[in-house]
Amino acid sequence: MVKPSIVWFRDDLRLADNPALRAALDRDEPVIGLYVLDDESDGVRPLGGAARWWLHGSLASLGERLRERGSVLVLRRGRAAEIVPALVDEVGAGAVFWNRRYGGAERDIDTAVKSRLRDDGITAESFGGSLLHEPWTVRTGGDTPYAVFTPFWRAVQKLPAPRAPLPEPREVPGPGRHPRSDDLDDWRLLPTRPDWAGGLRDTWEPGEPAARARLREFLRDDLGDYDRSRDEPSGEATSRLSPRLRWGEVSPFQVWHEAVEHRGSGAHAESASRFLSELGWREFSWHTLFHFPELATKNWRGEFDTFPWPRLRPSHLRAWQQGRTGVALVDAGMRELWHTGYMHNRVRMVTASFLSKNLLIDWRRGEQWFWDTLVDADGASNPFNWQWIAGSGADAAPYFRVFNPQRQLERFDPHLEYVRRWAPEHAGDEPPEPIVDLADTRRQALDAYDSVKRAAS
Structure with a gap:
């Protein structure tokens, strides 16, 4: 009796150098690709808007490439711990393979799925691919x-x-009868009302x-x-x-x-x-x-739990989000982010420092904004880098390091090429005034960090 293998795709939307796919092909049985959009399981962080846009394009590409090679990508939405075993029963699969994930909630899900499948006599194996x-x-x-x-x-x-990459398979044999699959468009990953993704489409081609x-x-x-x-x-x-x-x-x-x-x-x-x-x-x-699975919500350095964040000024947060702070490099970066879903790494550091150290807004609010607007936001790098800038994370920038956005501009965009592209009013004769005084807010940040240092000692 033919028992197909299921390859459970997650953050590995490729055919080349995919250990899980290779393991399935090595069984010499039909292969069914599966992607589960799981925004229901406990602890799983729902994707941001820009990430959802990218996911749509990448899944469309992966599905087409699997079809070209003879197989299929099945799309299902819901709790992965329920959907994966259900598909195994539905198609009579003999094995499920996937590449590992490293977030706490994701690891719990994968462990539960592996245990359940193995208890039922199904081969379930995970691999290092990321x-x-x-x-x-x-x-x-x-x-x-x-x-x-x-x-x-x-x-x-x-x-x-590191091991050598695995070659891309020329053929991926599919099942004789394709399982039911959700329609990708029905997931509504793409923005419509309004459609704010024009800049993303102009900038990127997922896949x-x-x-x-x-x-x-x-x-x-x-x-x-x-x-x-x-x-x-x-x-x-x-x-x-x-x-x-x-x-x-x-x-x-x-x-x-x-x-x-x-x-x-x-x-x-x-x-x-x-x-x-x-x-x-x-x-x-x-x-x-x-x-440290709580990286996106808790300070890696516990002493920063005493940091005296002042009461939020919503107008300052909105000005930062919209690129209307009156600070040239910050405004240019935030507008690049909104238009393209991306920001140059040097500018990410400057914008993050400005939010957390000049506006004294909790780094978690900035991390959440980047999570929603970056096409590359992932569960590790995004909060890790925010905590690094804020001073609360592993190998963090020293608490007294406050990026001076004007000096950063003079050093890395001296001819205002970047600023002219994204925030041209700052290159004019009467640039806007900053919403805060950089020198004063730097001193306030240092005072706040000194209070943390005193509390820790």
Whole structure:
């Protein structure tokens, strides 16, 4: 009796270098792809608007690619712990494979599904497809998780090299009879009233083919200038692979090995090493989430629970969200974010510092806004980076480090190319006035941080 295998896709929407898919193909049985839109299970964070837009496009691409190779992508919505076993019963599957997730709620779901399937005699296996090294494999000499990036990255570099990527399958044999699937359009992942995604459509093409093309383009054209130009928001030196990695349209193993192949020598090698360390920073954020699942809601440093956030001024929060703060680099970045679902990393740091340290607004409100508006927002990097800027996270920026947005502008956008594109009124003869005094608010931030330091001591 033919017993198909189910590949449960999640944040790995690709065919190449997909260990779960490879395991299913190795059984020499029909393969059914499954994606579950689970916004009902306890602890699972609902996707933001920009992420939902990207997911629609990436699922459409994955479904088409599976059809071209002979299989099918089944879409179901609801609690994954109920839907996966139900589909197993429906199609008489003999095995279910997936690539691991690392958030607390997601791990609980996966553990429950694996236990239930195995109790029923179904093969259920998970694989490492999203991180170069599993979080439990990188530990300090005292057998604790790393809390600082530099020694973490040093330890990672002493480990065996990441495995080679798996090839893309030419064929994926499907079942003789396709199971029922939701219509992707019925999930209403795309905005309609209003349709605010025009800038996203102009900027991005979700899906594995576009991800692979972008990786090749970056390595060919931009890697050599990465170390020198990556902090300039007006340039194209950054990889713009973050949403591709977030949705797993390309794996970190593919990025790692192809970057190493392009490394060369001299300045080119330095740029490649810097780029690979950014993959390391992504790893560090996921390892931190694995060991601290409440990263998006609680201070990693407990002493910051006493931070004296003042009463929220909604007008200040709205001005920040809309790019109407009167601060050129902040306004340009927030408008780039709204239009494209993306923001240059240097500008992300400046806008986050301005919110949490000049406006003294709780970092969690900024993290939530980025979660809703970034196409690359994931459960680890987004809160990890916000806590890093706020000073409450692992390897956090020192509490006394308050980014001066004017100095950052002078250093990284001296000719106002970025500002002219996104906030042109700041390049005119009468630029708008900032909604707060940068020097005064910096002093207020330092006073607040000093109170935390005193409380901790």
